[in-house]
Amino acid sequence: MSNSPLLDELSLRALTGLRQTPKRLPSMYFYDDEGSRLFQRIMCLPGYYLTEAEREILAHQWPKLLDAFTPDGRPFELIELGSGDGSKTLELCAAFDKTGVDFSYVPVDISPHALGSLLRAFDQRLPGLRVQARTGDYFSGWRQPGNGQRQIVMFMGSNLGNMPLDEARAFLNQIRSHMQEGDGLLLGLDLMKNPHTLLAAYNDPEGVTAAFNLNLLRRLNRELGMNFKLDRFSHYACYSPLDGTARSFLVSLDKQTVRSTRVDLQFQFEPGETIYTEQSQKYSPAMIRQLAQDSGFAPKLHLQDGQGRYCVSFWQAIKPEMVRHMVPNASQA
Numbered sequence: 001m002s003n004s005p006l007l008d009e010l011s012l013r014a015l016t017g018l019r020q021t022p023k024r025l026p027s028m029y030f031y032d033d034e035g036s037r038l039f040q041r042i043m044c045l046p047g048y049y050l051t052e053a054e055r056e057i058l059a060h061q062w063p064k065l066l067d068a069f070t071p072d073g074r075p076f077e078l079i080e081l082g083s084g085d086g087s088k089t090l091e092l093c094a095a096f097d098k099t100g101v102d103f104s105y106v107p108v109d110i111s112p113h114a115l116g117s118l119l120r121a122f123d124q125r126l127p128g129l130r131v132q133a134r135t136g137d138y139f140s141g142w143r144q145p146g147n148g149q150r151q152i153v154m155f156m157g158s159n160l161g162n163m164p165l166d167e168a169r170a171f172l173n174q175i176r177s178h179m180q181e182g183d184g185l186l187l188g189l190d191l192m193k194n195p196h197t198l199l200a201a202y203n204d205p206e207g208v209t210a211a212f213n214l215n216l217l218r219r220l221n222r223e224l225g226m227n228f229k230l231d232r233f234s235h236y237a238c239y240s241p242l243d244g245t246a247r248s249f250l251v252s253l254d255k256q257t258v259r260s261t262r263v264d265l266q267f268q269f270e271p272g273e274t275i276y277t278e279q280s281q282k283y284s285p286a287m288i289r290q291l292a293q294d295s296g297f298a299p300k301l302h303l304q305d306g307q308g309r310y311c312v313s314f315w316q317a318i319k320p321e322m323v324r325h326m327v328p329n330a331s332q333a
Contacts, residue, residue: 083107
């Protein structure tokens, strides 16, 4: 086994998941270089509305966000968890910058390559903006800003939906533990809608999503010495209106054995046996309100795209005792 911490973590998570019943693999490892390229293609597909809808909200409704971020005129620090190349946020920051508001930007991502691209783009477009990139875990190196700045944390791209609800609550509570009363959280959340629309987003006829899913096996072959044969697995996506969850699987097409050259392990697959690779939770307004309340926030702003497919929700960190007295308000979220 390699001594690389990232490889060791991948090894542990992947091998543990393949021992489970049903088998599963962590979706966080989709994004090697090839996976990132494939996801860029997915975002351009006609049926994959999520990226387009989020961009539309940020591009046309940013004044409402700025008002919510600066109710008292205080400067703020914009912290983006999982920033990637920052292309959507660059446009948002450019709009903010034109108003003369006092703010700084802290992109946080595990990929040095993505952050390098981000820094070059920001330096070219917004050379006067204070940008302090952080590579690694979302919570490592988190500090309180000075000079009375408010923290505004962004977690966009429907990334929260990749977590089961209990895990999402724990993650939101962890974010809240790093924030002060009055700080804000901005979330990109996909909404429950026509199941046909949702299924089309995760099962495109072009086969790009299938290639993205199968690339996870290619990465395991490369980094863990596995011998998955990609042509003996197929991509399967489904959506359940009962719980609002889209799920992706890899399906074994026949009886087979997969081995690793790095560790003394082998895994048996029966025909039709699945590996659970990803989930994407869709939310109702009631679910959004409950998540906010469960994690110490009050929902303040709920913006949707023109077709009502997707939302950007802004929450404010509040005192724990205030959470108990919150009354659901249909106009909030």
